[in-house]
Amino acid sequence: MSTLIADIKIPDSKLAVEAAELLREHGDELLWNHSNRVFLFASIQGNMQQIKYDSELLYISSLFHDLGLTPAYRSPDKRFEVDGANAARDFLRSRGVPEDSIRLVWDAVALHTTIGIVEYKESEAALMNFGVGYDVVGKNFDLISEDTRQQIIQAFPRNQFKHNILHAFLEGFKHKPETTYGTINADICEVLLPGYKRPNFCNHVLHSRWEE
Template sequence: MTDFIADIKIPDSKLAAEAAELVREHADDLLWNHSNRVFLFAAMKGSLNQMKYDSELLYISSLFHDIGLTPAFRSADKRFEVDGANAARDFLKSRGVPEDSVRLVWDAVALHTTVGIVEYKETEAALMNFGVAYDVVGKNFDLIPAEMRQQVVGAFPRSRFKQQILQTFLEGFKHKPETTYGTINADICELLLPGYVRPNFCHHVLHSKWDE
């Protein structure tokens, strides 16, 4: 049976099902529920604005967007967003997905925290960024009707998401805080990582090896 939540169809193709199985294996309940809410809120935005998008690619992007935080996919030296994008790319390539679609998903995952840029990428990337911002910080909260929000949260509970998500983020990159330089993730390190000092771009400019 096909699942519909708040009038949004959960993609049920073989590719989508395999993506969901892989992500569910490695993501805890917090990240699994969050990733599904991201897809649903993103798809709602697309429907409300009558936007054309590939639901399957949006779903897979949403599922993989935080997988780089998990032990199985986190690297020693890359941004967690890139780890997730690489995982999505490897998954899609292994199943013969066309390169244009692979590139779109890679961009959507890699750029999902890059505010001010991702909004202008392909529709799927922009929609997923909307879903992430909606679920994490409540951006444009009133755009989606309360009844639809409740259906999403009923299917994929938040379970004290606000109280848990920052620590979950930190666990994904506390071993490589340098990768958060210039991103919103540096805020998390500054708040929660003992001894962390946020790098300053102005300091790098003024103390570079140039002699003037």
């Protein structure tokens, strides 16, 4: 029997179930609930705006979008978004998914924090960014009704999410803070990582090896 939450069907194909099992295995309750809320908020926005999107690919993108924070998938030297995107690509390729769909999911995961660009990508990437922004910082909060929000939170509780997620982010890249340069994740390092000093692009320009 399929699961329906706030009139949104949680994909239950073999591919979707296997992706969910992967997050269950390597993530925790915080990432599980967050990733499912992201999918639901994204889907609601897509339906309200009458945007055509692939629900299965949006769901898989949502499940993988923070997987790069987990010990099993975090690399020593790449942005966590890229780690998650690479994990999604490997997962989908191993199951014979067409390359066009794989590229779409890779972009959605890799670009989900790249504000100002991802909004203009394919529907799945743009919608997932909406879902992430809605769940993490409450962006466009009033677009979704209180009743709908409560249905989603009842199914996938927040449990002090706004405080816990910052530490989950930091745990995922505190060993490689240089990868946050030029991204919103540098804010997390600056606030929570002792001794971290944010690099400044102007200094890179002015102290480059060019003579003039």
